[in-house]
Every structure is written in structure tokens, then in C-alpha cells.
Amino acid sequence: MQKLRRTMLFVPGNNPGMLRDAHIYGADSIMIDLEDSVSIKEKDAARLLVYHALRTFDYGETEVIVRVNGLNTPFGREDYEAIVRARPQAIRMPKTETPQDVVEADQLITEIEKAVGMEQGTIKIFAAVESAKGVLNAQHIAAASSRLIGIALGAEDFVTDLKTTRSLDGIELLTARSLILFAARAAGIDAVDTVFSNVNDEEGFRNEVKLIKQLGFDGKSIINPRQIGIVHEIFTPSQEEIAKSVRIIEASAEAEEKGSGVISLDGRMIDKPIVERARRVLALAAAAKVKLK
Ligand SMILES: CC(=O)SCCNC(=O)CCNC(=O)[C@H](O)C(C)(C)COP(=O)(O)OP(=O)(O)OC[C@H]1O[C@@H](n2cnc3c(N)ncnc32)[C@H](O)[C@@H]1OP(=O)(O)O
Numbered sequence: 001m002q003k004l005r006r007t008m009l010f011v012p013g014n015n016p017g018m019l020r021d022a023h024i025y026g027a028d029s030i031m032i033d034l035e036d037s038v039s040i041k042e043k044d045a046a047r048l049l050v051y052h053a054l055r056t057f058d059y060g061e062t063e064v065i066v067r068v069n070g071l072n073t074p075f076g077r078e079d080y081e082a083i084v085r086a087r088p089q090a091i092r093m094p095k096t097e098t099p100q101d102v103v104e105a106d107q108l109i110t111e112i113e114k115a116v117g118m119e120q121g122t123i124k125i126f127a128a129v130e131s132a133k134g135v136l137n138a139q140h141i142a143a144a145s146s147r148l149i150g151i152a153l154g155a156e157d158f159v160t161d162l163k164t165t166r167s168l169d170g171i172e173l174l175t176a177r178s179l180i181l182f183a184a185r186a187a188g189i190d191a192v193d194t195v196f197s198n199v200n201d202e203e204g205f206r207n208e209v210k211l212i213k214q215l216g217f218d219g220k221s222i223i224n225p226r227q228i229g230i231v232h233e234i235f236t237p238s239q240e241e242i243a244k245s246v247r248i249i250e251a252s253a254e255a256e257e258k259g260s261g262v263i264s265l266d267g268r269m270i271d272k273p274i275v276e277r278a279r280r281v282l283a284l285a286a287a288a289k290v291k292l293k
């Protein structure tokens with residue numbers, strides 16, 4: 001079954017109420033944060049809180065990911081030690097810059113899995129790229145470990161590194177988004193776009209989601225439950241798309257029976273890549289439990 005990662009909701013790891021309720025809003029993944037939404041003074045308390053939340057709450061079918069602090073910070077190692085033991089589906093590495101960063105995290109996770117008798121490879125990795133260096137290395141980062149399930153852009157840190165700011169049309173992010181997407185596709189893993197920080201700008205958010213869907217991303221990191229519905233609406237196949245995809249697949253099956261490769265449907269050529277895209281639409285619709293009415 002196709003795994004949906006349309007929405008990955010950041011949840012500050014120092015907020016017990018948000019930690020308890022994070023899955024009820026319907027995001028595909030919740031991404032509990034120990035990094036930049038937690039102040040230095042609260043790092044130890046938040047780590048303990050998140051460990052216990054993961055051991056206590058039942059998040060149902062929602063994918064649970066924890067963003068830890070980097071291994072080049074004073075908090076990284078203890079984060080991995082605690083969080084691997086709490087068994088989320090994946091760990092999100094922030095500010096990944098080199099394939100060695102991923103290898104180092106992979107080796108540490110392997111050590112901890114061994115120490116606690118967990119099957120090797122249980123804990124997956126999601127790597128966020130948030131600097132020019134990281135973007136230039138994205139191809140190698142995405143291929144650095146069999147634990148990797150996706151890579152993401154972290155645009156707030158990225159534009160700071162570039163010495164610019166974020167604009168509404170996102171021109172400053174276009175190259176980074178494209179390189180991250182190519183790296184993910186070449187490695188066969190997911191590509192997830194960055195957060196949109198103004199939760200009250202619905203129109204700006206909607207335009208950005210349409211843009212990143214058109215670029216080819218699988219979904220978006222988000223910071224507020226109000227952003228979930230918009231992303232799901234844009235990323236979930238519509239009734240028209242589903243109906244058209246069904247017709248394409250039926251027409252191609254008919255053509256195959258007759259022994260012809262290329263066919264025409266409503267005046268448009270239907271060939272192999274178009275059939276493959278139609279299959280993907282149906283797989284996404286099935287994963288989102290959308291039925292043709
Ligand atoms: C650059 C980066 O690193 S981004 C990643 C780190 N940042 C974060 O994790 C921030 C996450 N988001 C938030 O903390 C908040 O959404 C804010 C501060 C942006 C906005 O807060 P508010 O204005 O209070 O949000 P809002 O009024 O929409 O909240 C509505 C409800 O959703 C809950 N909620 C809001 N955001 C979240 C969230 N990210 N996760 C879970 N629950 C949330 C609130 O607790 C509130 O619940 P309640 O009705 O039971 O009280």
C-alpha cells in the first residue's frame with residue numbers, strides 16, 4: 001500500500017497537551033520536535049517528556065517521527081539514546097549537511113537497537129537539508145543509508161544560510177526544492193517540502209502547496225492543524241482525476257488485448273507513462289480511502 005506523507009505536523013516536544021492530542025487532527029505524520037522549538041533550558045525535560053509520551057499514548061495509525069538535535073550539539077547523543085528506545089517510526093535529522101552525518105546517525109541507531117534487542121533497521125531516518133552545503137550534497141545524503149525514508153527542505157534555516165529571506169512566490173527556494181526532489185526520486189525515497197510559517201495567510205499557503213505539488217513533492221511539513229485540510233485537499237486526487245485515471249487504465253487494457261501499444265482517448269494519445277501516472281493517482285486515492293462516486 002502506498003504510504004501517504006502529505007502532511008507532517010510539527011509538535012513542540014515541550015508541550016504536554018499538544019503531545020497528547022497531536023494525532024487527532026488527521027495529519028499523515030506527526031513530527032515531535034526536540035530541536036528548534038525547544039529552548040536550550042528545556043532540552044532535557046522535553047526529551048524525558050517525549051520519551052514518556054511515546055511510551056504512553058496510542059497514536060493509532062498516525063506515523064510518529066521525532067526531530068532530534070544534531071549529533072554536533074550537546075543534546076544529540078542523549079536524544080538518540082532516549083528516542084530510539086521510545087520506538088517512533090523514524091527520527092528526523094535536522095540540518096543534515098553530508099552523507100557522513102547520515103552514516104553517523106545510522107551507526108548510532110544500530111548500536112542502540114542492538115543494545116536493547118530491537119530488530120536492526122526498525123527505526124527509519126528522515127533527513128532535513130537546511131543549508132547550501134546540504135542542498136549541494138542532497139544526492140549523496142539521500143543515498144547514504146537504507147534507513148532513509150525521505151528527505152526534506154528546512155527553508156527557514158536555508159534562507160538564513162543563503163543570506164536572504166522567504167518570499168511569497170518562493171523564487172529563492174526553487175533550486176533547492178528541485179535538487180532535493182531529484183535526489184529523493186533518484187534514491188527512491190520521499191520528498192517533503194518545508195513549513196509555511198504564517199498560519200493566518202491561507203491564500204499564500206494554498207499557493208505554496210499547489211506549487212510544491214506541481215514540482216513533484218510527496219507532501220509538506222506543517223506547523224498548525226489548520227494547515228492540514230488545505231494540503232490534503234490539494235494532494236488528494238479529485239473525483240475527476242480518479243474517473244479519468246480509471247478510463248485511461250480501462251482503455252489501455254483494451255488496447256493491450258487488441259495488441260496495440262498507443263491508443264487515443266478523447267483525442268489525446270495514451271501511452272505507457274500516462275498509464276503509469278493514472279495508476280499512481282489510483283494508488284494515492286486508495287491510500288487516502290477516496291472512492292469513485
Ligand atoms: C522553523 C522550524 O523549526 S518550524 C518547526 C518548529 N515549530 C513548531 O513546532 C511550531 C508548532 N506550532 C505551534 O506551536 C502553534 O501552532 C503556533 C505557535 C504556530 C500557533 O499557535 P496557536 O495560535 O495557539 O494555534 P491555534 O490557535 O491554531 O491552535 C488551535 C489548537 O490546535 C493546537 N495546536 C496548534 N498547533 C499545534 C501543533 N503544531 N501540534 C499540535 N497541536 C497544535 C492548539 O494547542 C489548540 O488546541 P486547543 O484548541 O485544544 O487549545
Ligand SMILES: O=C([O-])CC(=O)C(=O)O
Pocket residue numbers: 036128130152153154155156157158193194195221
Ligand atoms: O524543516 C522545516 O520545514 C522547518 C525548519 O526547521 C526550517 O525551516 O528551518
Ligand SMILES: [Mg+2]
Pocket residue numbers: 036094130154156157
Ligand atoms: Mg530548521
